[in-house]
Amino acid sequence: MTLLGRSLFALALLLAGSPAAFAADVKAGDLVITQPWSRATPGGAKTGAGYLTIENKGSAPDRLVAVSGDVAGRIEVHEMAVNNGVMTMRPLEKGLVIEPGKTVALAPGGYHLMLMELKSPLKQGDKLPVTLEFEKAGKVAVTLVVQAVGAKGPGGEGGSMMKQHDHSGMKM
Numbered sequence: 001m002t003l004l005g006r007s008l009f010a011l012a013l014l015l016a017g018s019p020a021a022f023a024a025d026v027k028a029g030d031l032v033i034t035q036p037w038s039r040a041t042p043g044g045a046k047t048g049a050g051y052l053t054i055e056n057k058g059s060a061p062d063r064l065v066a067v068s069g070d071v072a073g074r075i076e077v078h079e080m081a082v083n084n085g086v087m088t089m090r091p092l093e094k095g096l097v098i099e100p101g102k103t104v105a106l107a108p109g110g111y112h113l114m115l116m117e118l119k120s121p122l123k124q125g126d127k128l129p130v131t132l133e134f135e136k137a138g139k140v141a142v143t144l145v146v147q148a149v150g151a152k153g154p155g156g157e158g159g160s161m162m163k164q165h166d167h168s169g170m171k172m
């Protein structure tokens with residue numbers, strides 16, 4: 001690598017690392033999982049949410065079929081939808097399909113990991129190990145990094161087109 005190349009590389013690393021420090025992308029088979037994060041829970045909330053991005057670089061679909069972790073008694077994969085003007089969410093009974101060549105984002109206002117029966121409140125800065133289980137890629141360990149209450153993205157600000165809303169008040 002030339003000197004110029006090296007400094008550009010260093011600059012790229014610097015830019016990629018801001019504003020919040022994240023663990024490296026997790027690769028499992030054809031899947032790449034990036035930016036797993038969660039949100040601090042206010043007061044005695046018994047549920048929280050987890051978010052991440054899954055890219056399928058392969059040529060066949062894969063499916064997120066189960067999620068588990070010590071932080072919660074039960075973790076489900078949920079989707080959100082507006083029915084008659086009311087935002088509702090429901091578990092994906094058949095799991096979340098990631099089509100080949102596609103990237104699926106779990107983000108506020110859309111798909112999310114529902115952390116149910118939390119053992120303790122989630123606090124900003126906590127790191128929550130969870131295990132994702134895919135039909136083809138198998139079990140993948142990721143760590144959700146807890147951001148502030150009301151954070152809209154993994155960096156703690158912006159990054160989402162959705163208005164902030166309170167997850168705990170939603171109809172199940």
Ligand SMILES: [Cu+2]
Binds near residue numbers: 114
């Ligand atoms: Cu949910």
